[in-house]
Amino acid sequence: MRILVVDDSRMARTALCQQLATMGYETAWAAGGADALARVQEEAFDVVLVDFKVEDMDGVEVCWHLRAAQGAKHLYLMLMIPGSITNQFFEVVENGADEFLRKPLDWAWLRARLLAASRVVDMQRELERLATTDSLTGALNRGRFMARAAEEVMRARRYGRDLSAMMLDIDFFKRINDTHGHAAGDEAIRMNVRTTRHLIRQCDVLGRLGGEEFAVLLPETALPGAVLLAERLRRSLAVTAVKAPDGASFTFTVSIGVSTLHKGEDHIDPMLARADEALYRAKRSGRNRVLPEEPATAG
Numbered sequence: 161m162r163i164l165v166v167d168d169s170r171m172a173r174t175a176l177c178q179q180l181a182t183m184g185y186e187t188a189w190a191a192g193g194a195d196a197l198a199r200v201q202e203e204a205f206d207v208v209l210v211d212f213k214v215e216d217m218d219g220v221e222v223c224w225h226l227r228a229a230q231g232a233k234h235l236y237l238m239l240m241i242p243g244s245i246t247n248q249f250f251e252v253v254e255n256g257a258d259e260f261l262r263k264p265l266d267w268a269w270l271r272a273r274l275l276a277a278s279r280v281v282d283m284q285r286e287l288e289r290l291a292t293t294d295s296l297t298g299a300l301n302r303g304r305f306m307a308r309a310a311e312e313v314m315r316a317r318r319y320g321r322d323l324s325a326m327m328l329d330i331d332f333f334k335r336i337n338d339t340h341g342h343a344a345g346d347e348a349i350r351m352n353v354r355t356t357r358h359l360i361r362q363c364d365v366l367g368r369l370g371g372e373e374f375a376v377l378l379p380e381t382a383l384p385g386a387v388l389l390a391e392r393l394r395r396s397l398a399v400t401a402v403k404a405p406d407g408a409s410f411t412f413t414v415s416i417g418v419s420t421l422h423k424g425e426d427h428i429d430p431m432l433a434r435a436d437e438a439l440y441r442a443k444r445s446g447r448n449r450v451l452p453e454e455p456a457t458a459g
Contacts, residue, residue: 161185161207161274161281162188162207163186163208163209163274164189164190164196164200165177165187165190165208166190166193166195166196166208166209166211166214166222167209167210167240168191168192168213170191172211173191179270188205191214192216193217193222196208196226197225206281207238207274210223210226210237210240210257212239212240212241220251223237223239223256226256227256234284234285236258236280237258238259238260238261238273238277239260239261240260240261241260241261241263243262243263261273291304292304294368297352297353297368299367300365300366300368301367302367302370305366305369305375305377306367308365308377309365310427312365312377312379313421313425313427315379317426321380322379322381322420322421323378323379323380323421324378324382324383324385324386324418324420324421325376325377325419325432326376326378326386326389326416326417326418326435327375327417327418327419327438328356328373328376328393328416329373329415330348330349330412330413330414331413331415332412332447333348333372333412339410340408341405344402344405344410347402347403347404348372348402352372353366353368355393355400356374356393358396359392359393359396360376360389363379364376382420383452386418387418387450387452393414394413394450397413397414398411398412398413398448415447415449416439416442416451417435417440417441417450417451418438418450418451418453419435419452419453434453435453438451438454
C-alpha cells in the first residue's frame with residue numbers, strides 16, 4: 161500500500177514516515193490540506209493518515225475534502241487525534257474518516273490497523289475492477305475509459321502536451337462468428353487486447369467501447385507517432401493466429417482510425433469522433449488499414 165502522511169510538523173511526519181517504511185509501506189507527505197488534495201489528484205494512494213490539526217485547516221476538514229474529491233478512487237482515511245478528545249468521534253466519521261488513531265501513536269496498534277485497512281483497500285480494488293473493466297478482456301469498459309479520457313484531456317491541456325487516440329475495429333467479425341463460432345470470436349477479441357497491450361505503453365489507456373470496437377489513448381504522442389504505432393499493431397494482428405475451440409486456426413485483420421487533440425479542445429468527444437470517422441473511411445476503402453484524421457480538420 162502507498163500511504164500519504166498529512167502533518168505540518170516536520171519532525172512528527174518524518175518519524176511517522178520512517179516507521180511506516182520499516183513496516184514495508186511506501187510513503188509520501190503533505191504539510192497541509194491543500195497540498196494533500198493536490199497530491200491525491202495527481203498520484204495514487206491507498207491510505208491517508210491525517211493529523212487533527214494541520215497548517216491550513218483542521219484534520220476533520222481535510223478528511224471531508226479528500227472524501228468529496230476522491231471520485232472513482234477509494235481512499236482509506238485515518239485521522240490522528242489527541243488523547244484528550246473524547247466527544248468528537250461521530251463528527252470524525254461523519255466527515256469522511258474511516259477510523260481514528262490516538263496520539264501519541266502506538267506503533268503496534270498502527271501496524272494492526274493498517275493490516276485491517278489493507279483488507280478494505282483490497283476489497284475496494286476488486287469491486288472497482290469489476291465495475292470498471294470489461295469482463296471478457298480486462299480492458300476498461302466504456303464508462304471508465306471515458307472518465308480516464310477526460311482526465312488525460314485535462315492533463316494535456318494543463319501541461320501543453322500532445323494527446324492522440326486510436327479507434328480500432330475487427331474486420332468481418334460476424335464472419336468469424338459464423339465460420340468458427342462465438343467462442344472463437346471471443347478469443348479473437350481477447351487476442352486483440354493481448355496484442356494491443358504488448359505494443360502500447362503502461363501510460364496508454366485501452367478501452368473496449370462495445371462489441372469488437374476498441375479505443376486507445378496515447379498521452380504525449382503526436383499524430384505521426386500514433387499512426388506509426390497503429391500500423392505496427394495492424395501488422396502484428398494480421399499475422400497472429402487464433403486457435404478456435406475446434407482446433408482450427410485462423411487470422412483476422414483490423415481497421416484503425418487515428419486522431420489527435422486540437423488546440424482549444426477541452427473535451428474528448430471531438431477527437432474520438434475524428435478517429436471514428438477515420439476508422440470508417442478505412443473500412444470503406446478496403447479494411448485492414450490505418451488512416452489518420454482528415455488533414456483539412458487539423459487545428
